[in-house]
Amino acid sequence: MSDAAPTIRSVLATDCGSTTTKAILIEHGPEGWRLVTRGEAPTTVEAPFDDVTVGVINAVTEVQELRGRRLVGEDNTILMPQKGEEGVDLYLSTSSAGGGLQMLVAGVVRTMTAESAERAALGAGAIVMDVLCSNDQRKPHEQIARIRHLRPDMILLSGGVDGGTTSHVAELAELIGAADPRPRLGAGFRLPVVYAGNKDAAQAVRDTLSAKTELSVVDNLRPTLDQENLGPARDQIHDLFMEHVMQQAPGYDVLRSWTSAPVMPTPGAVGLIIETIARERGLSVMGVDIGGATTDVFSVFGGVFNRTVSANLGMSYSISNVMASAGFENVLRWVPFAIDESELRNRIKNKMVRPTTIPSLLRDLQVEQALAREALRLSLVQHKDFATELKGRQQQRDISQAFAQTASGQSRVDLMALDLLVGSGGVLSHAPRRVQAALMLIDSFEPCGVTRLAVDSIFMMPQLGVLATVHKEAAMAVFDRDCLVPLGTCVAPVGTTRGGAPLCTIHLELPGGSRGISLERGALVLIPLPTGAQAKARLEPARGVDVGAGPGTSRTVELEGGEVGLIFDGRGRPIELPADAAARVAALEAWNAALGLYPREGG
């Protein structure tokens, strides 16, 4: 969609989350586009309200009161367009209420068409409930039972390259037809199924499914083994999300009539703004949103966007699963004091059953931040495994690649190439000290070389994502000025030295003068540099150590400041923690002291 006309002066955008509806008001003033105020109210999709627009109007009413100008009309609708000081020119919304968009994905081969289909569904903002494929080891009757049991909002069926064999994808369609799946919402309405597979099998799929489901056929998402074409499937999922799925949720038919652009699934909109920023700025970007139940990871490397959802890694509802997945030892390694295993397990289970409680003791906070590191680390592992080059394609290799034995399907995630890492979610955005958020991101993602760090303090990326579809300029301006809180820059040399030789020598030109740093192995050094300030740095790594220009190669870079400043991380990649418990606690205490991570206990 093209940019809106310049006469647009104000934009109101809401994100209807599962518990809270958040509204932001953006206006064009003397400084250009800025966020002017925000409001929130409980989401009202469930009983006793059963109408999402009640929560929307409540959140917008708060914005109206804070801004001191009228946005809601007598008839409880949003006033549009802006007339004088009343109303807004655009109203947009995203939604993840009612469990978001829950999809079942099917493809012929797990690592090829099924994986491409999963990428398309995740990219559209869906929660992928299961991936069915011809080679997933389940017997057909088990697959049918699974389809029937899941009750998804939508199914994406793919399989086969164009012109290839049709029988496997036809078999999958028959299994779906035999299951006669019922949608999660809306009794009596037919389940939307998107077919994006071998075009030669489209008629067979129509014959099998068009009488039982709301079938739509789009271009093959894997027309050849070497090519992935996710756009048409993703767009169709977005259209069906609003037309069919959310139409069944209470109040959405009205909400849809209010908005200036289609309502998008929240994670799809977040992906869109990250993709837009990466493309417009020419950056490699990663974003991570750690919530109570799930953790989403977004990345753009080499212009390719990927999203994963770690469905049961989160800081409240899923906190016990973080412990179960990471293991006690992995959580314990980040806890800067000795703790009994049984006590830690009970403490975590108590948070699981009372998820809204917050740590009031410093040690409780430190345990939660240890768990956050592991949730973030595990979600990155899942993302790296998924965000790969296409598997199954033929590669032309030169002799050096043949010797390196690189297979197809290498991860696109290159932490040395990462320019910007953005964190969001309560444990990062609301950490009492910003440096805690910075170190959680560094410890879990282990960025290499030079990486800027930021947090999205009020989580307005969803609203900016949907805004980017109609007014990119406004979305990007607000993203830069009001959305992100810059934390600073992390410089992490990769490689090691012998004896006591420093990893890297750094010559810094700071606004107040020059400074030299000799970064020792195992050390963390913090140099404060405020938001907006830059420092020119000459990085001279030791032989065999890489800071982004290749082993032993020096480079000169501009380092961006932030609320934390510049963090020079000499702890190695992967970060080396002492195996001995006492030595580990001592190392954590030293690092924490170097960064001023926590207040001193008892004082």
Place this chain on the structure above:
Amino acid sequence: MGHAYTPGLKVSAAAEMRRPRMLPIAGEVLVQPGQRVQPDTVVARALLPGNVVTLHLSRQLGVAPADLHELLLVKEGGAVIKGQPVARSKGLFGLMKQTVESPTTGVLESVSKVSGQALFREAPLPVEVKAYLAGTVSAVNPPFGCEIAARGTLVQGIFGIGPETSGPIVVLSEDAARPLTPADIKPEHAGAVLVGGSLASLAVLHRAIEVKAAALVTGGLDAADLKQLLGYDLGVAITGNEAIGLTLVVTEGFGELALSARTLRLLAAAAGRTASVSGATQIRAGVLRPEVLVPGDVAEVEKTAVDSGLLAAGSTVRIIRDPHFGALGRVVELPPEPRLLDTEAKVRILTVALAGGQRVTLPRANVELVDERA
């Protein structure tokens, strides 16, 4: 004076209880409005479509999928029994014919001309919904189910496992602060809803399963014991389908925590009466807590502090996170402005006077309302 909305677990001697009893698909409702039902009364019934068994006919017969239909011995939609020939190849010059038999009893639903796959549908599977609660049918919603209503004692737990069950209440220990021992549970407790104690160890849980008790309601549970009992580490609190031979309701939390005095008092007063118990827990949107329901004669439904959800000076609360986890107290003050905690987080707080007179300040998020005097 400020106030805030805070959830809590309901514990009431005179509660209104309404439980929808719905089929997963359309079926038949077997009860009438106003009808009296017992926990085991079947109130609705449906037939789920039968399981599907697939057979790759074209591969088995070595023919192209498009040629299959002329080889079928049973028409699509026709009934079959297991072992019955359903297709036969033409063979070579009429010899060496291959026959494929039905893998199951049911109906030959379809044979695909594209994939060569045959789908056999087995007999429909009956599914029944029971009343769960002794009470009256308050509404019917054909063809999906009904609602059962009753009045009586209601105790919500914080966490549970296991399906719906029912049985007579037996109090194992009058001392709410004492951990249960296997010796507390006797063979005569088969089918009973056992109540008491501050902790049910793995040995106690195994003993309850061994004597075939219907349910166990206790104060605390050790997380490590739960892992042992289930055979896996429960990651997300969505439960109710565990088939461990016992329904468990934990009222306070993980660790050794005394069963609340009011819960013990109410359930002891109902000893011998039939309780309906569910371990189903879902701590996400649409929160579901485990429960113990004891229908009885209640003239007037009690309005409790938990019903209002309103936290104000004078409210009785339980502290639900360290420090003072489990302690009861009375709210003294709810300052409107956020304050700094030891962690340096700035949050809305409240001051609580504990039972011993000590005053503590803590985040509002770390208390829950209780219907009990401190």
